[in-house]
């Protein structure tokens with residue numbers, strides 16, 4: 001930014017100014033504008049290439065292991081009661097998430113119904129956090145989950161955790177889990193199957209260790225030992241033999257490590273980064289609109305220079321610094337067992353109260369496809385999110401004043417929804433207080449920008465330019481969705497439909 005300012009205000013000479021004017025006229029002739037000139041400087045300054053996937057070792061969806069991973073990702077056999085799969089909460093047709101504030105995992109009324117209208121007999125979601133997208137999971141280098149409880153200890157750039165050891169909930173904070181596996185995504189995929197609310201159910205392997213649960217599921221798919229005969233149709237061994245090019249038997253091949261590795265490779269093949277913004281950074285000046293350019297300038301310019309300061313945290317081509325910050329989006333839901341139905345975020349892992357209410361900075365790639373937003377899925381639109389940054393206190397108050405969560409699409413069909421989360425206002429205010437304290441000692445990069453309605457619309461419009469066309473296009477996504485005529489190696493494939501019965 002400064003470079004440009006010095007340039008235009010430098011007393012050098014009329015000649016300089018004339019040259020600039022000629023340049024601008026010339027650029028305008030080529031479809032370029034002053035906003036392009038400003039963005040040029042920003043792109044250089046912030047080292048943006050537009051392509052976060054470059055120089056990364058990521059599989060293609062045609063890779064046989066990724067193909068096996070897809071079959072596993074869609075199989076309800078990995079759910080303890082065979083009623084939930086990974087795709088239950090992470091469907092490509094729903095932006096890699098589930099379109100809900102909080103997921104409904106096990107015990108749903110209809111396991112194959114995903115998105116709005118998916119519910120359980122109590123008509124109440126019990127998973128405490130919003131399901132993030134699995135798109136671009138291979139682009140994270142530091143940690144997965146909102147609190148990074150699956151965390152690379154070395155955080156090497158562009159490695160997806162493949163270089164140094166990984167800590168998981170199976171090991172203590174900062175201690176390597178020697179069984180974590182190849183990369184962060186593989187390490188993460190060992191956990192949903194152990195969660196009673198997400199996939200396991202209370203009854204399956206009740207009280208068993210995580211490893212016993214995983215081994216039982218592997219034995220179910222491999223049709224050996226404790227899992228023998230649990231699947232009436234079972235062609236998994238052939239699938240594993242093909243994927244791993246091996247003639248070994250099930251006890252060697254169909255292990256939970258191999259399951260987790262294949263799940264991870266499938267997820268890591270979901271690279272959706274070909275956005276209009278990417279095309280713009282690579283020289284197509286017409287790829288985004290003038291409003292989006294103005295939004296981009298605001299996004300990448302610090303608040304004290306008249307911008308919105310977003311890239312202070314949503315940094316680089318991935319749009320995340322992979323650090324944890326307090327943003328104080330409204331907190332609802334059953335909570336993580338902290339305080340009164342509260343969620344302390346990163347503090348739960350570090351044990352440090354300074355990290356209370358800190359959550360990992362979201363990547364904003366394809367964000368237009370993944371409403372509702374935040375770790376508790378409380379804002380339904382990007383405009384609401386941006387308005388929160390402008391004035392968090394007013395925004396949280398307005399959220400609760402207008403009936404808060406009861407207006408969220410997922411809660412509109414829930415009777416007595418006002419009485420559901422009696423502590424949510426108090427919890428949300430505690431998070432705002434924490435933000436206030438950090439601001440007082442300048443311990444947070446979150447400074448509220450003063451933005452008018454036009455600027456807010458421009459920022460929203462810029463966020464929309466971060467969507468890969470393919471990520472929102474059913475046809476283009478078909479490589480990541482098994483054919484609905486196919487029921488998978490165990491006849492237990494989740495062929496998702498929406499609440500009206502349309503194929504997702």
Ligand code: HEC
Nearest residue numbers: 085086088089103105129130131132144145146189192198
């Ligand atoms: C019932 C819903 C549900 C199911 C089923 C589920 N997930 Fe998730 N997933 C979530 C939620 C909620 C989170 C965030 C939890 C947190 O941060 O504490 C998450 C987080 C993740 C993340 C981390 C994303 C990020 O940005 O950090 C990945 C990757 C992931 N899930 C993959 C999987 C895989 C693989 C499976 C199957 C083995 C699976 N999920 C099953 C709900 C679900």
Ligand code: HEC
Nearest residue numbers: 308310313325327359360361362373374375385389445446
């Ligand atoms: C201090 C760091 C920081 C700054 C500055 C910041 N963000 Fe965020 N952003 C975060 C964190 C952390 C989250 C996740 C919070 C949560 O889940 O509770 C987030 C979440 C979001 C989300 C929701 C994403 C999702 O998938 O749920 C959007 C959209 C967003 N930010 C946009 C912006 C915009 C636009 C700006 C500038 C006006 C901005 N952010 C400034 C850290 C920041």
